[in-house]
Amino acid sequence: MKEKVVLAYSGGLDTTAIIPWLKENFDYDVICVCADCGQGEELDGLEERAISCGASKLYIEDITDEFCDEYIVPCVKAHAVYENKYLLGTSMARPLIAKKLVEIARKEGAVAICHGATGKGNDQIRFELAIKALAPDIKIIAPWRNDKWGLDSREAEIEYCRQHGIHLPFSVDTSYSRDRNLWHISHEGLELEDPANEPNYKHLLVLGNRPEDAPDEAEYVTMTFEKGVPKSVNGKAMKVSDIIRELNRLGAKHGIGIIDIVENRVVGMKSRGVYETPGGTILYEAHQQLEELVLDRDTTTFKMDVGNKFAQVVYEGKWETPLREALQAFVEKTQEYVTGEVKFRLYKGNIIKAGTTSPYSLYNESIASFKTGDMYDHHDADGFINLFGLSLKVRAMKKLENEKKNNK
Numbered sequence: 001m002k003e004k005v006v007l008a009y010s011g012g013l014d015t016t017a018i019i020p021w022l023k024e025n026f027d028y029d030v031i032c033v034c035a036d037c038g039q040g041e042e043l044d045g046l047e048e049r050a051i052s053c054g055a056s057k058l059y060i061e062d063i064t065d066e067f068c069d070e071y072i073v074p075c076v077k078a079h080a081v082y083e084n085k086y087l088l089g090t091s092m093a094r095p096l097i098a099k100k101l102v103e104i105a106r107k108e109g110a111v112a113i114c115h116g117a118t119g120k121g122n123d124q125i126r127f128e129l130a131i132k133a134l135a136p137d138i139k140i141i142a143p144w145r146n147d148k149w150g151l152d153s154r155e156a157e158i159e160y161c162r163q164h165g166i167h168l169p170f171s172v173d174t175s176y177s178r179d180r181n182l183w184h185i186s187h188e189g190l191e192l193e194d195p196a197n198e199p200n201y202k203h204l205l206v207l208g209n210r211p212e213d214a215p216d217e218a219e220y221v222t223m224t225f226e227k228g229v230p231k232s233v234n235g236k237a238m239k240v241s242d243i244i245r246e247l248n249r250l251g252a253k254h255g256i257g258i259i260d261i262v263e264n265r266v267v268g269m270k271s272r273g274v275y276e277t278p279g280g281t282i283l284y285e286a287h288q289q290l291e292e293l294v295l296d297r298d299t300t301t302f303k304m305d306v307g308n309k310f311a312q313v314v315y316e317g318k319w320e321t322p323l324r325e326a327l328q329a330f331v332e333k334t335q336e337y338v339t340g341e342v343k344f345r346l347y348k349g350n351i352i353k354a355g356t357t358s359p360y361s362l363y364n365e366s367i368a369s370f371k372t373g374d375m376y377d378h379h380d381a382d383g384f385i386n387l388f389g390l391s392l393k394v395r396a397m398k399k400l401e402n403e404k405k406n407n408k
């Protein structure tokens with residue numbers, strides 16, 4: 001009986017070519033696993049394609065709700081944004097996919113797990129760190145780093161598939177390299193490989209409109225949160241995955257969440273990509289809009305640092321680490337009172353606040369108003385400023401004293 005390998009299978013060019021390559025070079029029984037993270041129509045025809053390429057079986061695992069509840073929501077609560085722009089769409093999904101690969105490898109008694117990530121990218125790190133943390137005894141095969149691979153371009157992969165009688169439903173010269181799930185879609189390649197080029201948005205965009213093509217009339221949206229978790233959109237209660245779907249629809253319509261970024265990959269190089277994250281961008285902004293009302297100053301300031309660190313940890317594939325767990329525990333504590341309602345307008349790529357309410361609001365009109373209220377005495381500021389600026393005053397006095405001595 002042949003040994004088994006579990007292959008992370010997307011149906012794209014790389015993983016399609018890997019199936020016959022694994023059989024030729026390792027004589028493995030290839031078990032394909034496709035994780036459904038909400039990518040929708042990309043799953044059509046996958047089983048037929050995998051079997052026709054030589055796989056013995058294909059698992060399609062629906063992990064959409066787990067992805068939303070256990071991976072996306074913690075990142076939203078943390079306001080985890082990598083390098084001020086990237087909302088971690090691919091980074092969040094990889095550890096969960098790796099977790100499912102390990103589960104099926106155990107179920108099938110597989111001796112190895114294989115992925116199609118290249119030796120230049122971040123995904124090889126994300127997949128392999130999670131697999132090592134969850135199954136240190138299982139062998140990892142990364143064809144792009146294997147001397148037996150020999151397929152150094154998309155053209156070579158297409159020719160390899162043709163030689164093995166595999167029909168490919170895509171061409172090499174007209175498509176971007178993309179990753180899609182419920183949260184986002186990323187685009188790399190073609191004109192994006194030169195940072196001097198403007199993206200061809202009319203050709204590139206998949207989810208929604210360019211801001212200039214969005215409706216000329218703004219649209220109001222209302223959302224509610226309980227302890228940092230989104231609960232409803234426009235008065236309709238929904239699970240998180242359905243909220244993201246609805247926000248995707250609204251955001252795409254109004255040209256929300258399109259970014260063009262040159263990011264620093266973990267492996268040391270810079271990479272240019274365009275991301276569409278319409279619903280995610282709205283969700284992040286709505287959550288932060290509510291936090292502004294309920295978090296105190298010290299917590300807000302420290303949480304910014306934690307959010308940046310959380311984003312770095314997730315981006316680098318360190319989900320299965322004590323550090324991520326500790327950071328998330330802090331974030332969870334901050335969400336205890338992040339409950340309330342936010343209202344905003346969507347207009348041509350912009351999210352414009354339109355009001356926020358919470359039973360835990362720290363905003364006190366009597367204190368904050370320009371009118372003098374009973375709760376605030378302006379004279380109290382005298383002593384505060386004297387103490388707050390004492391070190392500055394002492395330093396300035398010492399400096400002046402020394403200048404007088406030197407001028408004598």
